[in-house]
Amino acid sequence: MGYDWDFATILQNWPVLWVGLKGTIVIFLVTVTLGLSGGLVVGMGRYSHLKLFRWPASTFVEVFRNTPVLVQIIWFYFAFPLLTGIEVDPFLAAVLGISLNTMAFSAEIYRAGIQSIERSQWEAGKAIGMTYAQTMRRIILPVAIKRVLPALTNRGIEVFKMSTLASVVAYVETLNQAKLIADLNFNPIESYTAVALIFFAVLYPVVQATYVLERMLRKSDM
Amino acid sequence: MIRLFRCGVCASMEWNFLAVLSDADMLLLGLLNTLKVTAVALAFGIPLGLLLALSRLSTLRPLSAVAAFIIEFFRTTPPLVQLFWFFFALPILIDVSMTPFIAAIVTFSIQSSAFFAEVFRGGILSIDKGQWEGAKAIGMNYRQSLQRVILPQAVKRMIPAFMERAIELLKTTTLVSTVAYTDLMYQANDLAQKTFRPLEVYTVVAVIYFLLIFVFSQLSIAVEHRLARSGESTVR
Amino acid sequence: MSEILKIENLHKQFGDLEVLKGIDLSIQTGETVVLLGSSGSGKSTLLRCVNFMETPSEGRIYLHGEMIGQQTAGGVRYRELELCKLRTRIGMVFQHFNLFPHMTVLQNVMEGQITVLGRTRVEAEDKSRAQLDRVGLLVKADEYPARLSGGQKQRVAIARALAMDPDVMLFDEVTSALDPELVGEVLKAMRQLAEEGMTMLVVTHELGFAYHVANRVLFLDQGRIVEQGEPRQVLKSPDSTRMREFLDGHSLFKLPD
Numbered sequence: 001m002g003y004d005w006d007f008a009t010i011l012q013n014w015p016v017l018w019v020g021l022k023g024t025i026v027i028f029l030v031t032v033t034l035g036l037s038g039g040l041v042v043g044m045g046r047y048s049h050l051k052l053f054r055w056p057a058s059t060f061v062e063v064f065r066n067t068p069v070l071v072q073i074i075w076f077y078f079a080f081p082l083l084t085g086i087e088v089d090p091f092l093a094a095v096l097g098i099s100l101n102t103m104a105f106s107a108e109i110y111r112a113g114i115q116s117i118e119r120s121q122w123e124a125g126k127a128i129g130m131t132y133a134q135t136m137r138r139i140i141l142p143v144a145i146k147r148v149l150p151a152l153t154n155r156g157i158e159v160f161k162m163s164t165l166a167s168v169v170a171y172v173e174t175l176n177q178a179k180l181i182a183d184l185n186f187n188p189i190e191s192y193t194a195v196a197l198i199f200f201a202v203l204y205p206v207v208q209a210t211y212v213l214e215r216m217l218r219k220s221d222m
Numbered sequence: 223m224i225r226l227f228r229c230g231v232c233a234s235m236e237w238n239f240l241a242v243l244s245d246a247d248m249l250l251l252g253l254l255n256t257l258k259v260t261a262v263a264l265a266f267g268i269p270l271g272l273l274l275a276l277s278r279l280s281t282l283r284p285l286s287a288v289a290a291f292i293i294e295f296f297r298t299t300p301p302l303v304q305l306f307w308f309f310f311a312l313p314i315l316i317d318v319s320m321t322p323f324i325a326a327i328v329t330f331s332i333q334s335s336a337f338f339a340e341v342f343r344g345g346i347l348s349i350d351k352g353q354w355e356g357a358k359a360i361g362m363n364y365r366q367s368l369q370r371v372i373l374p375q376a377v378k379r380m381i382p383a384f385m386e387r388a389i390e391l392l393k394t395t396t397l398v399s400t401v402a403y404t405d406l407m408y409q410a411n412d413l414a415q416k417t418f419r420p421l422e423v424y425t426v427v428a429v430i431y432f433l434l435i436f437v438f439s440q441l442s443i444a445v446e447h448r449l450a451r452s453g454e455s456t457v458r
Numbered sequence: 459m460s461e462i463l464k465i466e467n468l469h470k471q472f473g474d475l476e477v478l479k480g481i482d483l484s485i486q487t488g489e490t491v492v493l494l495g496s497s498g499s500g501k502s503t504l505l506r507c508v509n510f511m512e513t514p515s516e517g518r519i520y521l522h523g524e525m526i527g528q529q530t531a532g533g534v535r536y537r538e539l540e541l542c543k544l545r546t547r548i549g550m551v552f553q554h555f556n557l558f559p560h561m562t563v564l565q566n567v568m569e570g571q572i573t574v575l576g577r578t579r580v581e582a583e584d585k586s587r588a589q590l591d592r593v594g595l596l597v598k599a600d601e602y603p604a605r606l607s608g609g610q611k612q613r614v615a616i617a618r619a620l621a622m623d624p625d626v627m628l629f630d631e632v633t634s635a636l637d638p639e640l641v642g643e644v645l646k647a648m649r650q651l652a653e654e655g656m657t658m659l660v661v662t663h664e665l666g667f668a669y670h671v672a673n674r675v676l677f678l679d680q681g682r683i684v685e686q687g688e689p690r691q692v693l694k695s696p697d698s699t700r701m702r703e704f705l706d707g708h709s710l711f712k713l714p715d
Contacts, residue, residue, distance in 0.1 A: 003314070003315055066431075066435040067431050068407075069396075070407060071410075071427065074407075074410075075425070083421055120552065123552065124556035127509065127552070127619070129543065129544075129546035129575075130573065131538065161299075164302040188310035188311045200298050204294060207298055
């Protein structure tokens with residue numbers, strides 16, 4: 001190929017990259033926590049028999065699943081402050097966009113899980129005097145969540161990848177820093193290859209773990 | 223529509239959609255480009271995905287391993303990183319002139335092919351082993367079995383997953399705005415800066431994306447129902 | 459003997475189909491009543507109305523003399539909270555056991571006591587072990603339901619219902635889904651319960667059980683009680699033709715004496 005790969009500059013700029021990595025991890029943890037827990041609430045709303053809960057939940061899910069995440073992030077960064085007068089920094093914009101998007105997707109995952117529980121389990125809970133809430137909490141959700149764990153893990157992986165979108169609104173994460181290094185040192189090849197390798201190194205084991213999880217679940221009796 | 227937003231907080235602010243409407247052709251161009259990128263990426267990505275899937279299923283260990291690596295690599299690395307790499311890094315590596323469009327096509331063809339490969343693989347594997355044996359027993363070779371017996375059955379099952387992936391691709395193309403390709407997202411940024419009305423511009427663009435994707439989603443659900451009624455199960 | 463359960467003019471409709479067409483029934487404390495009938499006769503529906511797994515379309519149900527629900531101008535209204543409390547006093551065992559797969563046998567039996575009755579863990583555990591012992595499954599306390607045989611699962615289900623200290627036990631074809639050789643252990647547990655004085659309402663196809671254990675046998679046909687009386691009378695010399703037809707169908711391939 002005739003190109004001299006030189007990762008030395010990358011290693012020299014490690015501190016710069018490290019700041020980015022921390023940014024990635026922070027935004028990942030925040031968005032995945034908000035997204036997956038908020039999604040449970042919305043998912044139960046989607047499943048509810050009461051229109052009062054179901055309609056807002058369904059609207060929320062449709063809106064945030066059918067618009068691209070980048071559009072959501074940029075909307076929150078530029079449009080939202082004008083609408084509400086609240087100041088939005090890059091972090092907040094990215095958190096809002098990615099979390100709400102994740103909530104919508106995970107809501108559907110949870111709903112599918114809840115719907116997969118046999119009706120007879122609801123009856124068994126009812127027969128010993130449990131209310132809807134007690135049955136949901138003690139009998140249905142534990143098994144439903146276990147069943148959708150692979151799908152939720154996949155969502156988590158997607159969220160981790162979405163963190164790079166925050167760089168578009170200049171949030172300091174890995175890709176943002178890589179661009180910085182590339183622009184200053186004129187070595188985009190090493191820079192972006194390094195980022196790709198970092199993500200691959202982090203996510204590949206997680207993906208493999210998901211396959212194992214799926215296999216374990218198929219073998220269990222739940 | 224303007225009256226809807228007369229809430230306490232935003233009463234002080236004026237909505238002005240005229241600015242957006244006057245430059246509607248800018249947005250239309252963006253929309254067409256978005257669809258163009260998606261369509262071209264699909265046109266390359268689907269056959270490439272089939273190729274990868276067949277390689278992955280191959281009994282030749284090295285081929286299978288390479289395909290597996292490509293699939294995993296392009297599924298676990300963020301699309302934006304891939305796009306930057308193809309746009310900034312590749313031209314230096316192999317000395318080609320790179321345009322945003324080419325970078326977009328290359329990135330999303332390969333990226334979507336990795337996901338399509340998994341859909342193909344799942345679909346093909348879901349066909350009963352007995353079908354391969356039946357084809358073999360009447361003297362078909364691998365290609366014939368695949369083409370005449372396996373794929374026709376598998377394709378019906380894979381359609382919902384395909385449509386889901388295609389819609390995902392449509393959403394992912396917004397990334398091309400970051401390398402200055404004039405898709406809908408890029409035009410939105412441009413227009414917002416020009417008119418100083420980010421709220422109206424971005425809201426309108428969000429609505430356009432929503433309508434576009436919502437319509438495609440509903441279409442895909444309708445197709446799924448049609449398939450379910452005709453007796454074909456939908457493999458997930 | 460006092461009256462524990464009274465069913466008055468019970469009707470149940472599913473859409474256009476009326477499954478129960480006016481059931482009147484009075485059950486005394488300690489009685490074991492067996493409900494027989496062909497499929498579609500409404501026997502399971504009747505059972506499920508007693509603990510309000512199905513809501514009656516018309517009619518009233520009384521437990522210990524108290525009417526369940528409130529009489530309003532538009533009919534009887536039932537509040538979900540009241541029904542939940544009712545279901546702690548009426549236990550039910552299902553055809554397909556419906557044990558909770560994510561809990562051990564012991565946890566299954568403890569669950570209702572802790573979550574619904576508010577008993578302490580210690581109380582609940584002691585009670586649960588006692589009930590499991592009563593059905594002969596104490597040794598399986600720490601196993602998960604998946605590892606039990608059908609007969610064992612059903613006995614755990616019985617223990618789970620008993621742990622709530624119900625006044626009445628409902629059995630909905632509890633042996634129909636079991637391999638024939640496992641049926642015996644479940645019927646044995648039910649007989650023991652009957653002898654200990656539990657009020658039981660049993661829907662079953664096991665005529666032998668009805669004959670030997672029931673105080674009273676009811677035959678339902680097309681949503682009505684067509685025949686009612688002592689087992690010996692109903693099963694050996696029934697009055698109605700429908701009952702005779704039913705019995706003939708059941709004894710088509712009997713072993714010769």
